[in-house]
Amino acid sequence: MRLLRFVARRLLQLVPVLFGVVIVTFLLVRVLPGDPIRSILGPAATEADVAAAQARYGLDQPLWRQFLDYLQGLATGDLGTSIQSGGSVGAELAVRIGPTLELVILSLAVALLLATTLGIWSARRAHRLGDHSIRVVALAGNSLPDFWLGLVLILVGYSMLGWFPPPAGRIEPGTGLTTITGAELVDATLTGNGEAFLSALRYLILPVATLSIVITAPLLRSVRASALEVLHSPAYTAAAAHGLPDRLLRRGYLVRAALVRLPPLAALVFGFGIGSTVLVEFVFSWQGFGQWALRGLLFRDYPVVQASVLVIAACYVLVFLIADVVQAMLDPRVRVDG
């Protein structure tokens, strides 16, 4: 009950945060140099044509009026119309966000699994060859640019070995997948389409590998440091001295205590992952949220930029909320205050 109250209160706190994001984004996108209207008019456009196009997108209104219209739209779930495409921003966002979240969440899951396993394994063998090797690999992973890493994986995995599909999209054509969320793996699971599931999985492997290699490193270092602290703590030493079985020591004392620091860091890394998708999506022809947001920004497509920043902000705050809850569950010293 207390946890539920905590979550509800935190969710309410999100409202002013997101409202702040809405205001700042609305103003910033208009302060940026750039003209979204000229790009939709042909070379023979006159000032009257420009004025007509501005009126069509409400850009002829005073700023406060535009803002109120935007807020009114938001309240009814209308994110506006893209100036570049003339389509609904909400509909475009709906097909773009699913695949990107799938990519980032899977990458984070793989990274968390790798970081936890390797971090604890490494700490238990501190300052031995295995530990040194893992630390060197983590350091390398941390310093590789995701863009470059993606290209190398494509070159080796697709071009040289021929193990992976071409970096062109997210699923093979002709699998007959019905789109529900836009995230292919999820949709294939929901519709029980095995062929589509396997195909989507194949297309996911290299981008997920790219992203997870890059984000594993900071997580791994954190887990290893926590685990070392636990290993050297009086409680663990005492438990070990009492001759508790190794398995109990690991599960009961080491793993849970070592993971305490992980949730907030994972939340941060999630945000980094969303940002990284711009390049990873470009390299793998993924065409998800990152590419859509970037295109919006390049052409100053105001409604697209506003919507994409709002979505990123919402993801951030929700993920941090989840991180807080998980941390509270892992660490008995943390009390949620309902």
Next chain:
Amino acid sequence: MALLVAVGACARDDADGTGAAGDGTLRIAVPSYPSSWDQDFVGFDPIALMLYKNVFPYLIDYGVTTVDGAEISDTENIIPTFAESFEPDAENRVWTLRLREGVTFASGNELTAHDVKWSKDRAFAAQANVAGIYRLIGLTEPDQVRVIDDYTVEFHQAFPSALTREIQAISLYVFDSQEAQEHATDDDPWASDWIAGNPPSGGYFRVESATQGQEVLLSRNPDYPGPDPAQIDQIRLTVVPAASNQRLQLQNGDIDVALGMSQRDVADLRELDGVAVISAPSNEQVAIQMSVETAPFDDVNVRKALAYAVPYEQIIANVYGGDARPVQSLVPLDMPGYDERGYPYTYDLDAARAALDEAGLDSVQAELVFETDNETQQQLAVLVQSEAAKVGIELELTPLDPGTLAERRNQKNIPLQITSGQMWVNDVEYLLATSLTEGAALNYSNYRNSEIEQIYEESHTVVDEAERNQLWLRVQELLAEDVPWAIICQPNFNLPVRDHVTGWVQPVDGLARLQHLSSSS
């Protein structure tokens, strides 16, 4: 991870059959997904515009001719496609469009004069692309487009124009108005919401399926009524933004045509087995536009100094690998009226210094703007910067993203900028209208010469070819004196393909007509 690799490896074996195209399918990589299916309201998006040429019913289109062994659009031979005929009256002012009977859209609705009228009314209402371009031939009001009967439409121009056929070749597309109107609402009488998200009903090709952001599958339109139908059954357009990936996939045979690779990648591909590079003369012009209103380029001598300092041959050799044509006029090569007296500037540093002396200046400083992420423009800018510095013209290189570039162009405050592009209409009147007269959208030089303005006005109603060429000759003389652009070259168009791909026709407007493509395999 080993398990994941194993899944990938196994699945790859399964996919070899399904991923590869059959004989009747061509796989084309394009750099981006089209932003919209609405041709009237679309933002400038070369991929979308290219796609429209193939999937919208265009009533007339260019024929094909051969230049230097390569096939290109024939701008002097515009043929009816979905239409039966398109002919003027004796004064060249009223044009009658006669439609073929019994032509249907994919929906089964018949294509009639009412579809043409609705589509043109919509274009005027949009006040964008077509409405702007129609002004050049004296069409400004919906009333000027009249339905005579179910298969006949008349266009009543305010004045006769030699441009009509070419302007209409890029503007006479139609929507399935019956279907569109079913999706119109009071708030959206032109069904913009619906049209933006739904592919049109078929030109040379129909849109079989479209997966947002990823791929568009085209199939040959079985009901295409005109000459030159699509040669290939299916075309799969896949979005592959990174040029390096297009290259790898072409090399591996996973795609047949790569639309969107850099000059450097193309040069490397020439040596590869199984890959061919189709080369065709293009009318793309590369230039440095100099703002005649911004110091120090408001002085014609400074403009001449820069024009003499540009290393033309070095650029063609190093940036374009020799694969570009030098030009001697702001009027593009292959455009009727081209005359070599139009640009008497060659790389000559002594002449550049002399011109700067003439301006009374020892040195000048300016910003040279080019597009971010445009590798070719960047290389070009570096070469120009290096040579210009030798005569005292210090250039600061400024790459700008599309939004900022559009804004600054609108503010008209860029002293020097690299431009590249081609005229959609192969005619000097159109060049003047879009680029070299006061207020023209592509006139980034802010250039104005009263005699050219006068010639431009006069040209609207001159339809005789010899008479027009006289006007263009004078235009080129004036441009040579005023030198608003340093015109650099016309790079050839290069298209990397698998070697079984044939039938490329270089489009005059740069928008590929895919119906000519076929596969010999």
